[in-house]
Amino acid sequence: MSRNSLARIEVFETSVKALPLVFFTTLLILPLASLLYAPFTVTLERGVDVLEGLSSYPFINRRPLGEFIVYSTGEPPKLILSFKDYGVIPNTIIAALIVTALATIIGTAVALILARYTFPGRDAMRIASMIPLLYTPFVNAFVAYKLFGQGGILAEVTGEVLGVSISMQGLAGMIMAQVFMFWPIVYINAFASMIQIDPSVEEQAENLGARGWTLYKTVTIPLALPGIASGAALVFIFSMEDLAAPLAFDVDNVVSIWIVREILAATDISQVSTETLILALMLAVSASAWFIAVRRYISLRQYATAEKGGWKGRRLRRPSPLLLVIIYLLILPWIIVSASHQIGVLVYAFSEDWSGLLPRGFTLSNFSEVLSDERVVRSFRNSFLYASTASLIIALIAVTSAYAVERIGGRLSTVIDVLATIPLAMPGLAVALGILALFGFTVAKGTPLDPFTNPGLYLVLAYAVRKSPFTTRAAFAGLKHVHKSLEEAAMSLGARRPKVVKDITLPLIAINVAGGLLISFVYSVTEVSTSITLGGLNEDQSPVTYIVYDYLTGGYGGGMFIHLAAAIVAMLMALQVAAITFVNLALKQRYAFIGV
C-alpha cells in the first residue's frame, strides 16, 4: 500500500476511536468529576476514617438483620417473604447474583423453547415476552404494592384459597420484581444468538447422534454463550443500578438507592458526601470488571460464523407432549405473571377506583383528561424527539466504540471499552446533576447551549450517554458473530477499511445494531433520573417522565391523580410498543423476529 493510503487508514482509525472518547469524556467523565471532586478531596482529608465507616452498619452489617420469612398467626395467618439485611454493599451483590442466576436460567430456557420449537401460541408468547421490558416509571410502585404487598391481591387470593395470606416485602420483593423485569434481556440475547448459530453445526451433531437435551447442552447453549453471557452481564449491572424495584418495595439498603439518597441529602451539590463517591466508584469498577471478564472469556472461543442470515425456521420442530405441558403450564403463566406490572398500570389507567381488591368503573376519562392537558401532549412529542435523536447519536457511538475495541484494538481500546460500559452503572442522578453543575452553572451559561434555556439538548445527550451501552453491547455481539475472514477477504481484494466497514461489516451487524437501538430508544423514552432533574428547567421542553412525576407529586386531579399518572404511563407503554412494532416491521424482510 502506498504511504498515502496508510495515512488514510490511520486517520480513519483515529477518528473511529476519537469519537467515543470525546463523547464520553465530555458528557460522562467531566460531569461526574465536577460533582465528585469535592467528596474526593474530603476523602483525601479524612483518609482511613471513610473506610472505617464503610466497614460497619449500615454498609456491612456485622450480623444480618431481620428474617428471610416472617410468619404471623392470625386470621388468616400471614406468610411474608422478606429477606435478611446484610448491609448496603452485600445486599446489592447478593441480590444481583440471585437475579442474574434466575434471569439467566429462565431467559435461556424460554429462548431455547421459542427458538427451536413450534407450537400453537408461539408467536403470541414471543411478543408477550417483550412486555416486561416496557418501562412503567413511578406508577409501578403503586402496582407492586397493590399486587404483592400486604393487603394486596396476592395476599387476598392466597388467604382465600390456601388459607395463608402470602405477600412480598423488602429485598425479596425487589429480587422478584427484578427477575420479572430483566429475564427478557437474557431471553432476547440468547434467542438472537441461537438463531444465528450456523445450522450446519447442529446438523453435524445430529448426524453424530446428539438429540434433545444432549444437543442443546453440548452444542446449542455453548454456541449461544456470547448472547447468554452478555445478557447475564447486563442483568447483573441492571440489578445493581436499578431504582424502580427497590423503590417499589421500599428497599433502602442497596447501593443504587443509597447513592441517590446521599446526593439529595446534601445541602448543596457542591457538598455531596464521600460515601456517594466511593459507592459510585464501586458500581463503576464492578460493572466494567464484570463486562470485560465476560468478554475475555468469550474471546477465548471461536463463535463466529461464515454464514449470515438465511435462517427461516429451518430448525423448528414440534415439542414432545411433556414439553408442551411444561410450556403451557409453566412458561406461559410465567410470561403473564412477569408482565403483571404492565397489566396493573393498564388497570389503573382504565378504572375510576382501585382502592379495593378489584378495580371499579371502567373509564376512558383518565385518558381524555390528561390529553386535554397540553403539557402531556407536548411532553410526548418532546420525549419522542429526544429519544429518536439520542438513538441517532447512539448508533454512531455504539458502532464506533464496538469497532474500535473489537477490530482495531491497540492502546485506548480498553479505555473505550470501559467508557462505553460504565454509563450503565452510573446513577443517572449523578450524571444529571454533574451536567447541571458543569454546563448549567459555568461553561454554557447564557449561551443557547445553556441547560436552563434548552434542557432538551442535554436530555438528548444524557439519554445518548446513559442508554448507549445497549446498542454498543449489541454491536459487540454482532461483530463477534461476523467472522473476520469476511472482512479480510474484502481487504485482500483491495478494499480499504472504510469501504469494508461500509459494505461488509455494517450490513452484517445492522440487525444487531437495530435491535440494540430499539432497547436504547425504549429506555430513553422512559428515562427517569436525568429527566426529572433537568426536565423542570423549562416546562416547554419537559419529557413525559417529568410530567408523570409532576402529576404524582403535585397530586393533580385530586383523588384521581394515580389513575391520571397511570394513563400517561399507559400511553408511554403504547409508544414503546409502537417503536418495537416499527422496528419489527422494518426488519421483517431480513428476519422474522427482532432480536438483539
Added chain:
Amino acid sequence: MAAQNRALLLVGVIAAFILIALALFFLGGGSESGEVGTQAETPPTPQTTPQPTAGETVTEAITTTTETPETRTTVTTPEEKEIKREPVILRVLTRHPGEIQRATVEAFLQSEVAKKYNIVDIKFYSVPPVAWISAIKSRGDFDVAWGGGPTLFDQLYLEGLLAPLTSEEALDAASQIPDKFAGVAMKRVGDDGKIYWVAASIASFGFTVNHKVLKEYNLPIPKRWADLASPLYGKPLVEENRPIVAIADPTKSTSNTRMYEIILQAYGWEEGWKVLTGMAANSLIEQGSADVRDDVIVGKVAVGITIDFYGYTAMRANPDTEYIIPEGETVVNGDPIALLVTSKNPDAAQAFIAWVLTEGQKIWFREDVNRLPANPNAFNLPEGRERQDLKAVWESLRNAKTLDFDDNLALQVEVAMQLYFNATLVQLDNLLKEVWKALVSKYLSGEISDDEFKAYLSRLGEPLEYVDPVTGEKVKFTMEDAKRVTEVLRENPRLRDAYIAAWRKAAVEKYESLLAELGG
C-alpha cells in the same frame, strides 16, 4: 473512494449534530430564543432596545443589588416622551408543582401590575433543592424564589442570597400579612429590621390517617405527636415486619424537618428526641413528603405525618383517609416568597411578589390547589368568598391552641438536627428497628412493665454522647451542642461527613449494646 467515504461520514456526523441542535432550539416554541423571536416579530409596543437575554448575565451581579433602579435604559424613541420600560422576563426558582406555575403565569400576565412593569413572561425553574444555592450563586439571573418551605428559605437567607423588600408596593403587600399566625412568624426579619421573606400561603402539619388500616390492626387514632412513638404502633412491625407509620427523611423533606422541629420544641430537646426515635422506629422512612401521603392513600401504612394540603388530596383520593390536626401541638408554616440578590429587575420582581401576596392569593383557592392564603384579605376576593370551607379551616387554625414556636431557635440547630436524624435514625433504620422489635415484643408480651419500657425508650432515644471529630472530645448532643455543630458546619461544610460518621458510630454502639441486653 476511501477519502470520499470518510468525508461523507464526517459531514454526516456534523450535519446530524447541527440538526439536533436546531431541532431543539425550535422545539416547543417556548425556549428562550423562541420568545425573543416572537417578541421581535409581533411588536405590539415599539421596542428599539434589545431585550435582555440570558446571554447578558454577569456573575458579579450578586453584589450589585437593591439600589439599582429597574433597568430602564430610557428608550427615547421620537414618538415617545415618557419613560418606556423594557419588556421584562421574570425568572422564578420554585418548588411549586406545574399546576400552580401555570395558573400563576396565566393570571399574572393579565394583571395591571404586569402591564405597568411590562412583564411579558414568568419563567419558572423547578430545580431540586440540593441545587438551589449553587444555581442562584452561579447563574446570577434569578429574580424570585417561591415555595419550598421556610427551612429552605432560611438556608438561602443565611447564605446571603435573599434581598430585603424595598419597594413601596411590596412592603405594603407584606404589611397585609400578619407578622405571626398562630404563633409562627410569617416573615423573616433580618437584624437590620428589613423583611427578607414573606409567607405567601399557610399550611398546618398533622397526621393523615387511613381508618381502614387502623381498624384492621385495632390501632387508636393518634392525637398527639408522642402517640406515634407508642409501642402500640410497633405491633405490626413486630408481628409482620410492617411499619404502620410513615415519615420522611428531614434531609430531603423541608416539611418533615419542620415537623421534627415542632416536636423538639413541643416536648423539649431530650424528650423530643425520644419521641422522634420511637416514631422513626415505628415508621417507614420515605424520601419525600409526597411518598408519605401516597403510602396512606394506598393503605401501606395507617398513619403518615403530612402537610395539610396533602391530607386534603389524600381524602379525595381515598375516602378512608382523614387529615387530623394534633391537639394543642399543631404548628403552621408560612410558605415563603422572596426577592433574590441576583435579580436584574428588582422593581418588577417586587411588583410580582406584591401581586402574589395580594391579588395572586386567589391561586390558592383553585380546586386543584387547595391551600390557605397568608393574606386574610384574600377571603374578600371573589374567589375567596366561594371558599368558606378554607376560611373555616383558616379560622380554626388561627384560634387553635397552638405551640409557641421559636423559628429562630429552630434555625440555629437545623442543620445539625437534620444530619443527626439522618445519621442515627434513617441510615441505621434497620438496626434501630431490630432493637425496637425486641423491646416492643417484650413489652407486648408483658415481659417488661410499662415503666421498664419507658426506661429503655429513654435510653434508646436520649441524645448520644459522641467523639467530636474536630476536637476529639467526648460530647453529648445537647441543644447547645447542636447549635455549636450547626455553626461549625456553616463555617466548614466539609466536616459534614465526619460528623455523620461520628454520630452513626456512637449510635451503632448504643443500639448494639441495647440489642445484646434485650437478647435480640
